[in-house]
Amino acid sequence: MINQSFRQWGLYASLIIVGGAIGVASHAYWMQGQLSEALQSYEEFYGSEPITANSRSGSVNFIAQAVQEVGSAVVRIDATKDLYSQDMSSPLFKRFFDQDIPSFEPDVEQGTGSGFILSSDGRLITNAHVVEGSSMVKVTLKDGQVFDGKVIGIDELTDIAVIKIEANNLPTAKLGSAEALIPGEWAIAIGNPLGFDNTVTIGIISALDRPSAQVGIPDKRVRFIQTDAAINPGNSGGPLLNVRGEVIGLNTAIRTDAQGLGFAIPIETAQRIAEQLFLKGKADHPYLGIRMLTLNGEGKERVKEYFSDSMGDISDEQGVLVVGVVEDSPAAIADLREGDIIQKVGDRKVYTAIEVQEAVENSVIGQVLLVEVKRQDKMVMLKVRPTNFPLTY
The missing domain is CATH 2.30.42.10 (PDZ domain)
Known part of the structure; x- marks a missing residue:
């Protein structure tokens, strides 16, 4: 009886092991299929020859190649916002302090975000909330160059802003299309999350056409791309890429009550609003x-x-x-x-x-x-x- 029980237990254990092996093999097969599709897209776009420049291993995968394509066009944006502003020459101050008006140091709030270069003559795009209320914007390129940036226009309804720096022959991001995206495609995010410059994260397109109310920002007028590529504070304004290194979205929103969820503005919307902001300083809706x-x-x-x-x-x-x-x-x-x-x-x-x-x-x-x-x-x-x-x- 005992031997029979052991034999039965051994049979169950064997089935569990076999079942687990089948599950692992199935998952590995699925991942192999996903990678094969991505590599096929990579080879169709870049060719089958490996890229060896700046590579320690002698070859670069599709993620690294996509980052190389656009990485130099991604910038860090440091914005300083005045939290306190008061006209010291106002009658109220003169009456209260007589002639002995004290000096005040304005309180400031410093924030960091991301952006990317649209044109070689220094036109940049980012999120409106990154630069809104800023008295000064510093733009840092990947190579360490720092420029003063002028905020040309802000559109609150789409959370998009544009900046101009005085420079020429700058690297630019190649724009793709979000119109034909399908959930499950690869997505690559580049930005400066939590102060860590030039950070790359990868995931997939999780969903499309998320309304702003569902995302948690009902005052916006955007349908968002949802991704599980890690997006953290500081990623705002950075690009979301496809496997070909083309910008398909502008990273913009994080749900504070969820993990593994990020949202991006489709590049068609971002580009249309940016063109209006550069042209006339505002966008029509x-x-x-x-x-x-x-x-x-x-x-x-x-x-x-x-x-x-x-x-x-x-x-x-x-x-x-x-x-x-x-x-x-x-x-x-x-x-x-x-x-x-x-x-x-x-x-x-x-x-x-x-x-x-x-x-x-x-x-x-x-x-x-x-x-x-x-x-x-x-x-x-x-x-x-x-x-x-x-x-x-």
Whole structure:
């Protein structure tokens, strides 16, 4: 009986070992597949010959090569912000202190962030929160050169800022595209987290199109790339790269209540806003003045919260439901109403609130934007003239 028990125990143990070996082998096979795909992309872009410059091992993997491609264009930004400012010649000070006005040393707050160079003549991009309120910005290149940086423009709605330094023949970052990204792709972050300059971390694209409210910054107007590449304070403003060393995003946000989550602004958004900031010091954000709800499974369940049973059967409806219209807004002036289901914006068919926002964002302030809605089983075409987004809204 005892021998039989030992034989059974040995059989179970063997099964556990075999099962564990199969699991390890499966994981190794999956990792090998992931690396093979990355190396294939690497070879297609760089060629099959190993890069040996500045390499101790005689070859450079795709991560190191991507970093070499853009690393010299990543900068450190040190910003000094005045926390206390007071006009010492004001009547209040003269009355209170008579003529014996004391001298004050203003309190300052110093912060460090990242950025990258867009043009060889010294145009840089970073996050607005890195330089906002700064009286002085110092820009340090990877080779140690330090420049005074002038903040040309800040856009709070997208958390993007641009800086100009007086220099020429600078290395620049190659911009890629975030439009065709797929969750699971490699992602590489470069920046200066926690004061550790030129830090490289790697992960994957975890998700796409994360709304700002879900990320925890509802006052922004961005759909974020989510990544598990380590992003820490100081990474803000640095680039997120693909395996080819192309910038696909601008690292910007960290969820303080989670580990392994970081967020980046798609490079298309960052580039568009940067061009406007350099051109006129501000960015335009076309605005309609509506609150929307995507009519997907979850959205249809929430319709009852807004309209009770007045909407009738919406099980087969598609589009974006208008659940609120701001008084005196462009939408209100154009007679857009609660209960309308948006079908098209301009010439673009829309299915989600994000798609509506993108279509509006790409419109022109003051020019007619056609919005097609379904209203009580009838199709209605409305002419809306977007205005600039009110920052006080």
